[in-house]
Amino acid sequence: xxxxxxxxxxxxxxSAQWRKDxxxxxxxxxxxxxxxxxxxxxHHFYSTSKGNLENLSNEGKRLGYTVGLVHTTSGQGQDYWYxxxxxxxxxxxxxxxxxxxxxxxLAGKYGADYDxxxxxVVE
Numbered sequence: 001x002x003x004x005x006x007x008x009x010x011x012x013x014x015s016a017q018w019r020k021d022x023x024x025x026x027x028x029x030x031x032x033x034x035x036x037x038x039x040x041x042x043h044h045f046y047s048t049s050k051g052n053l054e055n056l057s058n059e060g061k062r063l064g065y066t067v068g069l070v071h072t073t074s075g076q077g078q079d080y081w082y083x084x085x086x087x088x089x090x091x092x093x094x095x096x097x098x099x100x101x102x103x104x105x106l107a108g109k110y111g112a113d114y115d116x117x118x119x120x121v122v123e
Contacts, residue, residue: 008105008108008109009101009104009105009108013104014101014104017097017100017101017104018093018097018100020116021093021096021097021100021117022093024096024117025091025092025093025096028091028119028121031121032121032123033091033121033122033123034122034123035090035091035092036090037090037122038088038089038090038122039088039089039090039091039119039120039122040086040087040088040119040120041086041087041088041089041091041096041099041117041118041119042068042084042085042086042117042118042119043065043084043085043086043087043099043100043103043114043116043117044082044084044114044115044116044117044118045082045083045084045085045103045106045107045112045113045114045115046080046081046082046112046113046115047080047081047082047110047111047112047113048078048079048080048081049081049111049112050070050072050081052081052110052111052112053070053081053082053083053110053112054070055110056083056085056106056107056109056110056112057070057083057085059106059109059110060085060106063102064087065085065086065087066085066086066087067083067084067085067086068083068084068085068086069083070082070083071083082115085103085106087099091119096117099117100114100116100117103117
């Protein structure tokens with residue numbers, strides 16, 4: 001298993017993700033979300049391999065995440081599989097950086113693409 005502190009992700013990718021995460025946290029605040037309360041984060045992944053996502057999902061479950069179903073869709077002549085890992089997290093930059101670093105590492109380990117996170121506004 002990968003710890004959040006162990007990374008195989010480039011510094012450039014981490015920096016770009018940090019900027020996205022920070023902007024998203026600011027957007028939550030602007031929308032009236034109480035960022036001192038836990039929010040259910042949905043981390044999105046996709047791959048051309050169902051098996052890769054099943055393996056990623058199994059590790060996510062071992063790490064304490066709720067796992068969404070693995071679904072398929074087609075686009076540009078290619079089948080894609082996608083799933084989500086869900087976890088309640090207080091949305092501050094430290095927590096989110098740990099989360100997204102782990103997600104980027106899991107994606108790399110299992111041959112998937114991390115498509116970012118989403119969550120709803122919590123009042």
